[in-house]
Amino acid sequence: MTEIVFLQDMLILLTLALANAWLFSRLKQSPIIGYLAAGMLVGPYGFHLIRGLHEVEVLAEIGVILLLFTIGLEFPFSRILRLRRLMLIGGVAQMTLSIPLIWAGGRLLGLANGAAWALGMALALSSTAIVLKLLLERGEMDTGHGRVSLAILLVQDLCVVFFLVLLPFLGEGAGQFSWLAVLNAVGLMGGLSLFVRYLLKPLMRGVLRTRSPELFRLTLLALVLGTAWITSLAGFSLVLGAFLAGLFLAESDYSHQAMADILPFRDTFLALFFVSMGMLVDIRLLAHSWHLVLACFLLLSLLKIGTVSLAALFARCPLRVSLASGLILFQVGEFSFVLLKQASGLGLVDPQPYQLALSVIALSMVVTPLLVPRAPALAATIARLMGHKGAKLEAETLERTANLDGHVIIAGYGLSGRNVGRILREMQIPYLFIELNGESVRTGRKAGEFIVYGDATAPPVLEALGIKRARALVLAINDPGALTRAIRAGRELNPDLYILARTRYRAELDYLRGLGADEVIPDELEASLQLSSYLLRRFGIAEGRIMQHLARLRRAHYSQLRSPQQGASTEVPALSVLEGGQLEYQAVPDDSPCLGRTLAELAFRSSTGAMVLGVLRHERTLYNVSPDLQLEQGDTLILLGSDEEIQRARQLLHGHPL
Numbered sequence: 001m002t003e004i005v006f007l008q009d010m011l012i013l014l015t016l017a018l019a020n021a022w023l024f025s026r027l028k029q030s031p032i033i034g035y036l037a038a039g040m041l042v043g044p045y046g047f048h049l050i051r052g053l054h055e056v057e058v059l060a061e062i063g064v065i066l067l068l069f070t071i072g073l074e075f076p077f078s079r080i081l082r083l084r085r086l087m088l089i090g091g092v093a094q095m096t097l098s099i100p101l102i103w104a105g106g107r108l109l110g111l112a113n114g115a116a117w118a119l120g121m122a123l124a125l126s127s128t129a130i131v132l133k134l135l136l137e138r139g140e141m142d143t144g145h146g147r148v149s150l151a152i153l154l155v156q157d158l159c160v161v162f163f164l165v166l167l168p169f170l171g172e173g174a175g176q177f178s179w180l181a182v183l184n185a186v187g188l189m190g191g192l193s194l195f196v197r198y199l200l201k202p203l204m205r206g207v208l209r210t211r212s213p214e215l216f217r218l219t220l221l222a223l224v225l226g227t228a229w230i231t232s233l234a235g236f237s238l239v240l241g242a243f244l245a246g247l248f249l250a251e252s253d254y255s256h257q258a259m260a261d262i263l264p265f266r267d268t269f270l271a272l273f274f275v276s277m278g279m280l281v282d283i284r285l286l287a288h289s290w291h292l293v294l295a296c297f298l299l300l301s302l303l304k305i306g307t308v309s310l311a312a313l314f315a316r317c318p319l320r321v322s323l324a325s326g327l328i329l330f331q332v333g334e335f336s337f338v339l340l341k342q343a344s345g346l347g348l349v350d351p352q353p354y355q356l357a358l359s360v361i362a363l364s365m366v367v368t369p370l371l372v373p374r375a376p377a378l379a380a381t382i383a384r385l386m387g388h389k390g391a392k393l394e395a396e397t398l399e400r401t402a403n404l405d406g407h408v409i410i411a412g413y414g415l416s417g418r419n420v421g422r423i424l425r426e427m428q429i430p431y432l433f434i435e436l437n438g439e440s441v442r443t444g445r446k447a448g449e450f451i452v453y454g455d456a457t458a459p460p461v462l463e464a465l466g467i468k469r470a471r472a473l474v475l476a477i478n479d480p481g482a483l484t485r486a487i488r489a490g491r492e493l494n495p496d497l498y499i500l501a502r503t504r505y506r507a508e509l510d511y512l513r514g515l516g517a518d519e520v521i522p523d524e525l526e527a528s529l530q531l532s533s534y535l536l537r538r539f540g541i542a543e544g545r546i547m548q549h550l551a552r553l554r555r556a557h558y559s560q561l562r563s564p565q566q567g568a569s570t571e572v573p574a575l576s577v578l579e580g581g582q583l584e585y586q587a588v589p590d591d592s593p594c595l596g597r598t599l600a601e602l603a604f605r606s607s608t609g610a611m612v613l614g615v616l617r618h619e620r621t622l623y624n625v626s627p628d629l630q631l632e633q634g635d636t637l638i639l640l641g642s643d644e645e646i647q648r649a650r651q652l653l654h655g656h657p658l
Helices: 002-026 031-042 053-074 077-082 084-108 113-123 128-138 144-170 172-176 179-209 213-233 238-249 255-279 283-288 290-314 319-328 334-345 351-385 395-402 415-426 438-446 459-464 480-493 506-515 523-538 543-560 604-608 643-654
Strands: 408-411 431-435 451-453 472-475 498-503 519-522 582-587 611-617 620-623 636-641
Touching (some): 002 053, 002 255, 031 351, 053 238, 179 213, 213 255, 283 290, 334 351, 415 431, 519 523
Parallel strands (some): 408 431, 408 472, 472 498
Antiparallel strands (some): 582 636
């Protein structure tokens, strides 16, 4: 009978999860809101439809374990090292500011010292699960506010471990603390780290040799749950071990396959986690004391927005990015439930403040998906109202930009921006970079680039960079919100400016052009064309035909999104010289009978019908080839002709039929 009750509970929860995921996806909102609301309705404080609360909590814990494992997979040590400055300054500052302020508020409300510290540690945390999910969905992980949010969240997640260790000191059981237990925990953690670091790769390599997907998935689940179990034996949280396993596995060659295999399990159990969190909230308290819950929620949200923004400013982030990070991390996180539950079990927090804190956490999670998508735009508005003019430029920079005319401003020093700069440098066209990432600015200056630390969305900064005298603005940035604001600012400051923007998706072309961009290059389209070109080369298709097909596809895709008023597309058309023929690069074989002879002696054009457009020789391209050109070893001919003509030319160079 127990099994049937549990099956009934699971069926109810999964049905609700499915219904809410569909409903809120249709409403273009995060399904997390629906999961929390469903938990409130079916839980012990709602209609009490779920009887096996303990079993649901266990399954929900698995969801958090898998979540932390995937977070570890997505953020290897190399990526964390890139965030070390933001973590050490911004993350530590946020926790240092938030916890004492929340403690002081708890003491003013009459809470005991231990309860106030416990609430401070719990409520200072933000939601890793919700924030990262929303940022990943919106493609904002590599933006300025995305990096700041990630750095602070990583510090918070690491602090959870220390908080769980500190909680017993605040309760009556503090005197039972044993240093032997601490040494035992350190030993277990050290052994786990050594195993994951040095023995995991040979183990996974042996599993992969079996070529069994089922065995790989089973090994993966055993690894995640096993490390979580070992860390619980060490006295730490279950999720720490899963995070460490993902962190070390991220450096391996099979991290992507591990992510693909674990995602279905993670999403399923994570839905149960959010439903179970909603089940803990007392709806009666919300109904009777809604004004108190709302007041506490507003005060706590303002406090966290302020502390996160100040912490980001301490890390020398611009005001707009700092405010956006504060608005994103205003909520309380899922690990707060874990800490509060532990504190309640130790007798630190009484039932009434415990339920009040749960209600505030649930309310903050419900509001998060509504606020996070609007955070960058809201932060920009607040920064503008506060009179923020963007990052101030140095006097030396102003002197250098004062003499620029007809130059190109490149926003973003990522791979795309660097490649554009390299081509402009080779063509001797003046340019400069503007970048908000301080580390990228230092790297660019070491490389000898003219790079300015500033906000490309701030009109005063763009004016200081001479945008009214500039010829073009290239936007190679990852932040969709900043991209739209930069286009608007650039167009308002210089109506004649050529604005070239990069975006991720083809669906955004119309919108960005409507804002004022002259051309928008979607990553997904160009990536698909590159994939096609490599594939065609693999099948031996001539280079000229590949160029024709790619040009035709580009022209078709971009012309579909261009209104008649915009005129003809500036995309590269199919070269007229290729019409009716194909371009081919043909290397002269080392044993070719043609070596040492001129094109005239070979009667190359009359005997084959193919035209020699140029010769690649010693890493140089020779154009306007004369009939007196003598073929040398290592030459590559650039040929133009039909399939039959190209084939005859190849046979002539090889000296035999092919």
